[in-house]
Amino acid sequence: MQQAKSGEGGVGFDQADGTTLFEKLWAQHVVTDFEDGAALIAIDRILLHERTGAVALRKLHAAQRPVAHPSRTFCTMDHIVETVPGRGDATRVPGGQTLIVETRRRAIDAGIRLFDINTPEQGIVHVISPELGIVLPGVTLVCPDSHTCTQGALGAFAWGIGSTEAEHALATGTLRVHKPKTMRVCFEGNLPDGVTAKDMSLSLISRLGSGGGSGYAVEFAGSTVRALDIEARLTLCNMAAEFAVVTALIAPDMKTFEYLSGRPYAPGGEAWKRALGNWRELVSGNAATFDCEIIIDSGDLAPMVTWGTSPQHAVRVDGQVPRHEAAQGKREAYDRALDYMDLKADTRMADLRIHGAFIGSCTNSRISDLRRAAGLLRGRRVAEGVRAICVPGSTQVRLQAEAEGLDRVFVEAGFQWRESGCSMCFYAGGESFGANERVVSSTNRNFESRQGPRTRTHIASPETVAASALAGHIADARAWAR
Amino acid sequence: MIKFDGTLTAIAAPLLRDNVDTDAIIPSREMVSADPEVLAGGLFSGWRYREAGGREPDPAFILNQPIYRNAKILLGGQNFGCGSSREHAAWALVGYGFRVVIASSFAPIFFNNCVRNGIVPVQLSGEAIAELASKLAADPPGARLTVDLEAQRIVAPDGTGLAFPIDGYARQMLLAGLDEIDLTLEGKARIEAFLERDRERRPWIYET
Numbered sequence A: 001m002q003q004a005k006s007g008e009g010g011v012g013f014d015q016a017d018g019t020t021l022f023e024k025l026w027a028q029h030v031v032t033d034f035e036d037g038a039a040l041i042a043i044d045r046i047l048l049h050e051r052t053g054a055v056a057l058r059k060l061h062a063a064q065r066p067v068a069h070p071s072r073t074f075c076t077m078d079h080i081v082e083t084v085p086g087r088g089d090a091t092r093v094p095g096g097q098t099l100i101v102e103t104r105r106r107a108i109d110a111g112i113r114l115f116d117i118n119t120p121e122q123g124i125v126h127v128i129s130p131e132l133g134i135v136l137p138g139v140t141l142v143c144p145d146s147h148t149c150t151q152g153a154l155g156a157f158a159w160g161i162g163s164t165e166a167e168h169a170l171a172t173g174t175l176r177v178h179k180p181k182t183m184r185v186c187f188e189g190n191l192p193d194g195v196t197a198k199d200m201s202l203s204l205i206s207r208l209g210s211g212g213g214s215g216y217a218v219e220f221a222g223s224t225v226r227a228l229d230i231e232a233r234l235t236l237c238n239m240a241a242e243f244a245v246v247t248a249l250i251a252p253d254m255k256t257f258e259y260l261s262g263r264p265y266a267p268g269g270e271a272w273k274r275a276l277g278n279w280r281e282l283v284s285g286n287a288a289t290f291d292c293e294i295i296i297d298s299g300d301l302a303p304m305v306t307w308g309t310s311p312q313h314a315v316r317v318d319g320q321v322p323r324h325e326a327a328q329g330k331r332e333a334y335d336r337a338l339d340y341m342d343l344k345a346d347t348r349m350a351d352l353r354i355h356g357a358f359i360g361s362c363t364n365s366r367i368s369d370l371r372r373a374a375g376l377l378r379g380r381r382v383a384e385g386v387r388a389i390c391v392p393g394s395t396q397v398r399l400q401a402e403a404e405g406l407d408r409v410f411v412e413a414g415f416q417w418r419e420s421g422c423s424m425c426f427y428a429g430g431e432s433f434g435a436n437e438r439v440v441s442s443t444n445r446n447f448e449s450r451q452g453p454r455t456r457t458h459i460a461s462p463e464t465v466a467a468s469a470l471a472g473h474i475a476d477a478r479a480w481a482r
Numbered sequence B: 001m002i003k004f005d006g007t008l009t010a011i012a013a014p015l016l017r018d019n020v021d022t023d024a025i026i027p028s029r030e031m032v033s034a035d036p037e038v039l040a041g042g043l044f045s046g047w048r049y050r051e052a053g054g055r056e057p058d059p060a061f062i063l064n065q066p067i068y069r070n071a072k073i074l075l076g077g078q079n080f081g082c083g084s085s086r087e088h089a090a091w092a093l094v095g096y097g098f099r100v101v102i103a104s105s106f107a108p109i110f111f112n113n114c115v116r117n118g119i120v121p122v123q124l125s126g127e128a129i130a131e132l133a134s135k136l137a138a139d140p141p142g143a144r145l146t147v148d149l150e151a152q153r154i155v156a157p158d159g160t161g162l163a164f165p166i167d168g169y170a171r172q173m174l175l176a177g178l179d180e181i182d183l184t185l186e187g188k189a190r191i192e193a194f195l196e197r198d199r200e201r202r203p204w205i206y207e208t
């Protein structure tokens, strides 16, 4: 990795365009500039979910304020709904059913679009929004959810907010935002076989630290990123939340336009043509300068897995638990992480026996993720003593996977096959892997107790999860590839 | 909006860990309400209690030590409040009685949630925080810090002062307890003018 001086990337012909993609999106949405570097930004799309969105709707209602733009506001049920087949409103999450029922009622009363449980549009908010064409290049999009930056992968300015900010966005169609600094992370070159977008991000976070993007709007660029399909780009931007960025984004290109074409909420006909004209300009100019620029040689990357309790605690899957000198962070945090994870320095990751394997979450639960995992699982069996679960990110993903017969591959390998939702990506008092259980998970957070009280989470790509489930210990998927 | 009354002199509890995440501040299983008083019981519950879901205090945790029981200021490390966007983290802190969090950096959503709920997020260097913590430790029991938001100054128990920066709008919001929605809606004409122009420019945004 090199730290380049800003501006070094600008060697093209259009020297006149010194504006970054982020600045273009910003400029298109400024309603009012304030003196202190903040601006009132117009919000094109608001997404809500039952966990944090319901609070915003409740407070808005109590203040007798209407939703300013209901037709551009969308709500899904993903966080606390059950994912076992045959589900209804009942959930093991304490108080969950009340929240689900309340969210439904408030969404209907507010006149916003609701993707209810067991409708074909339902799913994890950051999975369904691209899938339905709600997020588009150039839009501003907010959601009271920290992984909203996922959606920047389509060239949007998308970011997570709190419930009070959501209330403001709902009531006014705007938010006051402090203009972030800009960072560009260029991944250049071909990814080695078996290395995925998840590994790119874990590698980046392990180098920059989980506070490394603080204050920045981060644009991912470079030949590797351009070569990624849209779903992989979503994974990359999703994980940006784990290094404290304000937002993450990728310039839209032909792949983006092809992906969006014909999606239910994407423009059609004449509107599509007009939109394309605008979207094609959404790139960082050749003369654009960034406050910080990082270049990574993708050829050096390898499959990654986390060992500790922060996403920055990531190592190569064929590596070992680092000693403190080689790990990010302070000694005390390092020791606490080792203690929590029941690990010792120098232990080979591949020597760690696992009890659980989870494929799901807004990071890695899209159809391409499931296809790659199923490719490894086909005709094989999960190791004895491993509880393996696959939760598609959306109902559409589930139906597509079932149409391709992937559900049978998972089930025959010994995985549970579920309805879509956040499920065991996080523990809300309902279902969990048990205390001290070691779980390999395609999710995004390995915080203490994230997947259940004292559960030990190792984050990795879906293929690493699948290979580990088969092996019964953390495993390098490249050894299982056919 | 909850106001911050200009100046606060209170006990400061050191929790000098980096990356204290919002799952740690308020685990999801404790998010049973949006009421700060209720949420306060779940504040740091994974660290504060012996058992998950239990309420038996773990004496090793800083807030369970008697001298910190009435702490209203929390000293933290880097990237405080990272992770989930849940505003419940700020509500739980407020419900418990915290009005100031001092850290070397804050996760952006958590920062915004703080200023909207009467918690002053004070950013100081890691060294400055460590020094404050050692001054506080040198002077128990019940050593207090003074946080003066108007003057943007902290006064340590030994009388030394320390300036801190804070975004002007955040400061104003904390001091005046502004209703941000009302404030924005005062400029409604500008918003509507923007939308009118934008509809011409980007009609596809409005046809959902």
Ligand code: SF4
Pocket: A078, A079, A124, A125, A145, A147, A360, A361, A362, A363, A421, A422, A425, A426, A444
């Ligand atoms: S899948 Fe996990 S990280 Fe993603 S929105 Fe749901 S709970 Fe959050």
